Amino acid sequence: xxxxxxxxxxxxxxxxxxxxxxxxxxxxxxxxxxxxxxxxxxxxxxxxxxxxxxxxxxxxxxxxxxxxxxxxxxxxxxxxxxxxxxxxxxxxxxxxxxxxxxxxxxxxxxxxxxxxxxxxxxxxxxxxxxxxxxxxxxxxxxxxxxxxxxxxxxxxxxxxxxxxxxxxxxxxxxxxxxxxxxxxxxxxxxxxxxxxxxxxxxxxxxxxxxxxxxxxxxxxxxxxxxxxxxxxxxxxxxxxxxxxxxxxxxxxx
Amino acid sequence: xxxxxxxxxxxxxxxxxxxxxxxxxxxxxxxxxxxxxxxxxxxxxxxxxxxxxxxxxxxxxxxxxxxxxxxxxxxxxxxxxxxxxxxxxxxxxxxxxxxxxxxxxxxxxxxxxxxxxxxxxxxxxxxxxxxxxxxxxxxxxxxxxxxxxxxxxxxxxxxxxxxxxxxxxxxxxxxxxxxxxxxxxxxxxxxxxxxxxxxxxxxxxxxxxxxxxxxxxxxxxxxxxxxxxxxxxxxxxxxxxxxxxxxxxxxxx
Numbered sequence: 001x002x003x004x005x006x007x008x009x010x011x012x013x014x015x016x017x018x019x020x021x022x023x024x025x026x027x028x029x030x031x032x033x034x035x036x037x038x039x040x041x042x043x044x045x046x047x048x049x050x051x052x053x054x055x056x057x058x059x060x061x062x063x064x065x066x067x068x069x070x071x072x073x074x075x076x077x078x079x080x081x082x083x084x085x086x087x088x089x090x091x092x093x094x095x096x097x098x099x100x101x102x103x104x105x106x107x108x109x110x111x112x113x114x115x116x117x118x119x120x121x122x123x124x125x126x127x128x129x130x131x132x133x134x135x136x137x138x139x140x141x142x143x144x145x146x147x148x149x150x151x152x153x154x155x156x157x158x159x160x161x162x163x164x165x166x167x168x169x170x171x172x173x174x175x176x177x178x179x180x181x182x183x184x185x186x187x188x189x190x191x192x193x194x195x196x197x198x199x200x201x202x203x204x205x206x207x208x209x210x211x212x213x214x215x216x217x218x219x220x221x222x223x224x225x226x227x228x229x230x231x232x233x234x235x236x237x238x239x240x241x242x243x244x245x246x247x248x249x250x251x252x253x
Numbered sequence: 254x255x256x257x258x259x260x261x262x263x264x265x266x267x268x269x270x271x272x273x274x275x276x277x278x279x280x281x282x283x284x285x286x287x288x289x290x291x292x293x294x295x296x297x298x299x300x301x302x303x304x305x306x307x308x309x310x311x312x313x314x315x316x317x318x319x320x321x322x323x324x325x326x327x328x329x330x331x332x333x334x335x336x337x338x339x340x341x342x343x344x345x346x347x348x349x350x351x352x353x354x355x356x357x358x359x360x361x362x363x364x365x366x367x368x369x370x371x372x373x374x375x376x377x378x379x380x381x382x383x384x385x386x387x388x389x390x391x392x393x394x395x396x397x398x399x400x401x402x403x404x405x406x407x408x409x410x411x412x413x414x415x416x417x418x419x420x421x422x423x424x425x426x427x428x429x430x431x432x433x434x435x436x437x438x439x440x441x442x443x444x445x446x447x448x449x450x451x452x453x454x455x456x457x458x459x460x461x462x463x464x465x466x467x468x469x470x471x472x473x474x475x476x477x478x479x480x481x482x483x484x485x486x487x488x489x490x491x492x493x494x495x496x497x498x499x500x501x502x503x504x505x506x
Contacts, residue, residue, distance in 0.1 A: 197465070197474070208461070211476070212450070220488050221450070223464070223474035235473050238491055 005131055015065050022131050025124045026082045027075035028052055030061045035071060035137035040245035042145040043125060043166070044074045045152025047228075048114075051081025060147075060233070068242055070145075071138055075128055077151060078120045089113070106201070111177035114154035118179075121155040126163055133165070143245040149173040149194060149228055154180060161186035168244035173199065173228030176206035181213050190218035192240050196228045258384055268318050275384050278377045279335045280328035281305055283314045288324060288390035293498035295398040296378060296419070297327045298405025300481075301367075304334030313400075313486070321495055323398075324391055328381055330404060331373045342366070359454070364430035367407035371432075374408040379416055386418070396498040402426040402447060402481055407433060414439035421497035426452065426481030429459035434466050443471035445493050449481045 008019040011033060018029045031039065042064055046054050052074035061072040079085035085093070092113035099106040133140045146156045146169040153174035160166045161183040169187070172194030174180070191214055195207045211221045222236045259271040264286060271282050284292065295317055299307050305327035314325040332338035338346070345366035352359040386393045399409045399422040406427035413419045414436040422440070425447030427433070444467055448460045464474045475489040 195474075217478065218485075218488070219478060220485070221448075221474070221476035222489075223476075225470065225472060232471075232473070234496075235471070236475075236491055238489055243487075 005135075013062075013066075015062060020131070022075075022127050023124070024083075025075050025128070026052070027073055027128060029071060029073045029132065030065050031071035031137065032065050032069050035069075037136055037139045038142050039069065039071045039137050039139075040143045040145065040241070041129075041132060041138050042070050042072045042147060042241060042245070043128070043156075044072055045146070045148025045156050046074060046077065046080065047149065048110075048151035049080070052076045053081070064241070068246075070241065070245065071132075073128060073132055075124060077155065078117055078124075088116070092116075107175060107177075110175045114151060114175060115177065115179050117151065118155045118158050122159045122162065125155070125159050129163065129165055143167045143247070145169060145241045145245050147241070149231065150175075157187060158183040160189060160191075168241060170194065170240060172196075172207070172222075173202060173231070174207075174210070175202060176210045181210060184210055184213045185215050188215045188217070190240075190244050191216050191220075192238065193219065193221045194228075194231055194236065195221055195223040196230070197223045197225050199227045202228065258388075266315075266319075268315060273384070275328075275380050276377070277336075278328050278381070279305070280326055280381060282324060282326045282385065283318050284324035284390065285318055285322050288322075290389055290392045291395050292390050292392075293321075293323045293396045293398065293494070294382075294385060294391050295323050295325045295400060295494060295498070296381070296409075297325055298399070298401030298409050299327060299330065299333065300402065301363075301404035302333070305329045306334070317494070321499075323494065323498065324385075326381060326385055328377060330408065331370055331377075341369070345369075360428060360430075363428045367404060367428060368430065368432050370404065371408045371411050375412045375415065378408070378412050382416065382418055396420045396500070398422060398494045398498050400494070402484065403428075410440060411436040413442060413444075421494060423447065423493060425449075425460070425475075426455060426484070427460075427463070428455060429463045434463060437463055437466045438468050441468045441470070443493075443497050444469050444473075445491065446472065446474045447481075447484055447489065448474055448476040449483070450476045450478050452480045455481065 005020045006018040007021055010017045014033050016031050016033055020027050044057050044061055046057050064070040064072050076083045079089040095109045096106050099109055132138055144166050146166050148156050149172045153171040157180055160169050168190045170192045173196050193211045224232050258273045260274055261272040263270045267286050269284050269286055273280050297310050297314055299310050317323040317325050329336045332342040348362045349359050352362055385391055397419050399419050401409050402425045406424040410433055413422050421443045423445045426449050446464045477485050
């Protein structure tokens with residue numbers, strides 16, 4: 001399957017990996033070699049300062065393709081990865097370093113920066129969904145999951161609040177601010193929320209509050225010792241996407 | 254396998270079900286028909302006012318035997334199930350009803366009652382472990398899990414604090430009092446802690462505090478909407494015992 005959307009294609013170990021470009025936003029799609037129409041799509045966001053091919057993201061993406069038969073897409077957030085950083089973004093990044101150097105909380109800077117990134121990234125993800133659901137092996141109307149902590153939750157929560165095509169999501173470990181809480185209240189799909197119990201940078205109570213505000217009836221919070229850098233995926237794997245995107249719990253071969 | 258420990262034996266659907274009596278404490282053991290030495294043992298506690306054959310406990314026990322190849326044991330707590338209620342226990346039960354009728358918090362009554370039940374039940378569970386680990390199909394030194402919320406956690410947490418034979422445990426939804434916090438600090442085995450997010454009877458913050466106090470390095474908290482009557486086991490199944498009692502994640506056939 002090769003359309004003009006894609007700029008590269010490589011096949012290895014049963015995984016088709018293709019770079020794409022949608023309105024100047026670069027992304028990558030990993031999919032099973034044998035993908036057929038209706039293949040569930042998982043959107044994976046990257047953390048702040050990282051990019052679409054960050055090592056852990058790629059690891060999770062490959063696992064999802066090989067073990068669950070999903071297609072997985074990642075895009076660079078504005079000013080991340082292969083995308084130039086705007087002057088304004090550069091000021092926010094410098095302000096974060098200045099906050100840290102001065103021993104000040106970075107919270108207000110991160111809140112402003114993340115909110116701005118989300119305003120730009122939400123329409124980019126929506127355009128990505130538009131394009132990928134036109135691929136025959138994915139198709140329109142199928143299940144779509146979104147997964148990502150930290151910056152990826154700052155973007156994914158408002159995305160899930162406005163785009164009904166996303167049917168299940170994993171969030172967590174994110175700086176909390178008013179816009180994010182308002183967005184969480186609009187989210188009604190099943191969610192899992194990951195809470196680092198001992199995060200030096202993110203207040204535990206703010207995460208508990210955000211979890212409580214999600215409008216979803218089907219929501220679970222999973223807390224674990226350590227910071228958002230140390231998510232013990234092996235301990236909290238509840239086969240969430242397999243249950244929600246496969247609609248019955250049966251994993252693909 | 255039939256020893257003098259057992260008073261009944263029935264085999265159906267691949268499950269051997271045997272009643273036992275250890276120092277006047279009645280219990281039941283469910284095990285695979287084909288159990289061989291080293292079969293992991295899971296101890297399942299029942300909730301307050303319930304008993305060793307409560308419907309949900311039996312359901313979870315049968316699943317653990319059939320799907321994971323575990324042996325599962327349950328015993329009646331003091332004054333529960335087939336065991337006579339002492340005069341003192343009767344007073345606590347009446348005090349709880351009086352608290353509820355008067356619109357008072359039941360917390361102090363439940364704390365005193367649960368602490369007393371735990372003082373008696375911990376040695377009973379230890380004697381049960383002594384007896385069951387002498388069975389050839391279980392044997393000494395193998396992995397032992399403990400699972401149970403509410404009263405079963407009030408008993409299981411101090412049990413896990415003092416008996417090193419228990420190697421992994423699931424707790425949650427329990428009234429918190431000082432002795433329980435002190436016991437939790439002594440627990441160092443892997444645990445999962447289930448927290449009902451909207452429990453009318455158990456304060457959310459007390460559960461979060463208790464989770465924080467567990468001495469375990471490997472611990473995860475799983476919170477879900479609703480009360481302790483509505484644990485969504487299908488949403489929070491992390492194959493915890495399969496990982497910890499089978500030592501590698503491979504389930505038995």
